[in-house]
Amino acid sequence: MKGLTAIIPAAGLSSRVGRFKPLLPLDGGTVLSRCVRLFRTCGVERVVVVTGKRADEVAACAMEAGAEAVHNAAFEQGMYSSVLTGVRALEPDVDAFFMLPADIPLVRPETVTRLMDAYSRTRSTVLYPRFAGKRGHPPIIAAEVVPDILAHDGSGGLRTVLSRFEAGARDLDVADFGISYDLDHLEDYEMALAVAGIGYPLADECRELFRLQGVSDHIRNHCRAVAAVASALCERLNGRLDERRAAGTRVVRLDPGLVLGAALTHDIGKGTKRHEAAGAELLRAHGFPAAADVVGAHFDVALADDAPITEKEVVFLADKLVRCHGPVPLADRYMEKVAMYRHEEGAEEAILGRLGRARAVMDRFDREMADSSERIAGQALS
Structure with a gap:
C-alpha cells in the first residue's frame, strides 16, 4: 500500500x-x-x-x-x-x-x-x-x-x-x-x-472467533464435544505409532494442537450454505490456513488404503461420533439425516454413500488403534 x-x-x-x-x-x-x-x-x-x-x-x-x-x-x-x-x-x-x-x-x-x-x-x-x-x-x-x-x-x-x-x-x-x-x-x-508460524487458532483465539461470528451456545458446546473426542482419538493414534509402523501401516505423527484448534472451530460457518467451506474461508482470512484445510474437509472424506490418517480424518470422524454434545453411534448419525431428507430426490442415496465412506474411515481407525472409535468417543464425553 x-x-x-x-x-x-x-x-x-x-x-x-x-x-x-x-x-x-x-x-x-x-x-x-x-x-x-x-x-x-x-x-x-x-x-x-x-x-x-x-x-x-x-x-x-x-x-x-x-x-x-x-x-x-x-x-x-x-x-x-x-x-x-x-x-x-x-x-x-x-x-x-x-x-x-x-x-x-x-x-x-x-x-x-x-x-x-x-x-x-x-x-x-x-x-x-x-x-x-x-x-x-x-x-x-x-x-x-x-x-x-x-x-x-x-x-x-x-x-x-x-x-x-x-x-x-x-x-x-x-x-x-x-x-x-x-x-x-x-x-x-x-x-x-x-x-510462531502455526496455522491453527489457540484456545483463546477460538473463543474470539466464536464471539466475532456470534456463534450460538449450542454450536459452541458441539464444537467443544467434538474437540474432546478428536483429542482422544489423536492421543490414541499417536500413542500407537510404533505398533502401527510395525504392522506395515503408513503413519504420520498427528499435531494435537491442529486437531484441537480445527475441531473447536469446525462448525464456525454453521448457518451458511456449505458451512464447511464458509468456515474454512473465515479461518484463512484470520490467518489459520492449516485449520482451514481440516475444517473444509469435515463434511465428507474418503481415505485411500495406502494413505496415512491425518488431522482431517480425525476431526471428520470425531464430528460424526457426536450428536449435539453427546456421543452417538456412527450409523445413527447418518440415518437421522436419511429420515430428514429422504423425500428429496437423490438425498438418501447420497447420505448412504457418505455413511459408507465414514464406516471405512472408522474401520481404519479401529484397526490402527486396536480399539473402538465409538467406545473412545463415549469415554471422552462421559
Missing part, C-alpha cells in the same frame, strides 16, 4: 529477558526479521528499524530482511526516544505508519492485511487491532498525528499522544493473540518458539 510505512523500534536493552531480544532465533530467522517480514509480506514498501544497543548487528539483520535502519543515539533514555527517531525518518508525503515494537513478533500477516484494508476504507486517525476487548499492536497512525508526537516530552509514552486523537480512532477486532503478546520474559520467548 503506497503512502504507508512501518516503524519497528528495536533499540531496547532487553534487561528483563536476559538475552538480546531482536536477534534471538525465531521461525527460521530472528525476532526482528520476523517483524520485518510481516510487513514486507503484506506489501508495505518501506520498513524502518530503529537501532540502539548492538546497533551494527541489528542494522545488518534489518537490511538483510528488507528494511532500512536508523540509529537512536539516545536509546538508553527509553522507548519514546526510539519512537521519535522512527517518526523523524518518515518521508514528508507519508499518509500513515504502523508502529510495532520488535518484541511483539507473533502478529499474523492476515491481521496486518485486514488493518490495511480497514484503513483504506475509514482513514481513521488511529486504527488499532483489538483482541478480546484489548487494543494491541501494530496500530496505524495517520500522518496528522506526527506533529504532536514530535512535540511531546515523552511522559506517558506514545499512548499519551494517541489518547488526544481518540475521537478519530477506530478498533478492528481480530482473532490474533499476537497483537498483545510481547517477549518480556524468557518464558514468553519459549512460548513464541512453540507457536
Whole structure:
C-alpha cells in the first residue's frame, strides 16, 4: 500500500529477558526479521528499524530482511526516544505508519492485511487491532498525528499522544493473540518458539472467533464435544505409532494442537450454505490456513488404503461420533439425516454413500488403534 510505512523500534536493552531480544532465533530467522517480514509480506514498501544497543548487528539483520535502519543515539533514555527517531525518518508525503515494537513478533500477516484494508476504507486517525476487548499492536497512525508526537516530552509514552486523537480512532477486532503478546520474559520467548508460524487458532483465539461470528451456545458446546473426542482419538493414534509402523501401516505423527484448534472451530460457518467451506474461508482470512484445510474437509472424506490418517480424518470422524454434545453411534448419525431428507430426490442415496465412506474411515481407525472409535468417543464425553 503506497503512502504507508512501518516503524519497528528495536533499540531496547532487553534487561528483563536476559538475552538480546531482536536477534534471538525465531521461525527460521530472528525476532526482528520476523517483524520485518510481516510487513514486507503484506506489501508495505518501506520498513524502518530503529537501532540502539548492538546497533551494527541489528542494522545488518534489518537490511538483510528488507528494511532500512536508523540509529537512536539516545536509546538508553527509553522507548519514546526510539519512537521519535522512527517518526523523524518518515518521508514528508507519508499518509500513515504502523508502529510495532520488535518484541511483539507473533502478529499474523492476515491481521496486518485486514488493518490495511480497514484503513483504506475509514482513514481513521488511529486504527488499532483489538483482541478480546484489548487494543494491541501494530496500530496505524495517520500522518496528522506526527506533529504532536514530535512535540511531546515523552511522559506517558506514545499512548499519551494517541489518547488526544481518540475521537478519530477506530478498533478492528481480530482473532490474533499476537497483537498483545510481547517477549518480556524468557518464558514468553519459549512460548513464541512453540507457536510462531502455526496455522491453527489457540484456545483463546477460538473463543474470539466464536464471539466475532456470534456463534450460538449450542454450536459452541458441539464444537467443544467434538474437540474432546478428536483429542482422544489423536492421543490414541499417536500413542500407537510404533505398533502401527510395525504392522506395515503408513503413519504420520498427528499435531494435537491442529486437531484441537480445527475441531473447536469446525462448525464456525454453521448457518451458511456449505458451512464447511464458509468456515474454512473465515479461518484463512484470520490467518489459520492449516485449520482451514481440516475444517473444509469435515463434511465428507474418503481415505485411500495406502494413505496415512491425518488431522482431517480425525476431526471428520470425531464430528460424526457426536450428536449435539453427546456421543452417538456412527450409523445413527447418518440415518437421522436419511429420515430428514429422504423425500428429496437423490438425498438418501447420497447420505448412504457418505455413511459408507465414514464406516471405512472408522474401520481404519479401529484397526490402527486396536480399539473402538465409538467406545473412545463415549469415554471422552462421559
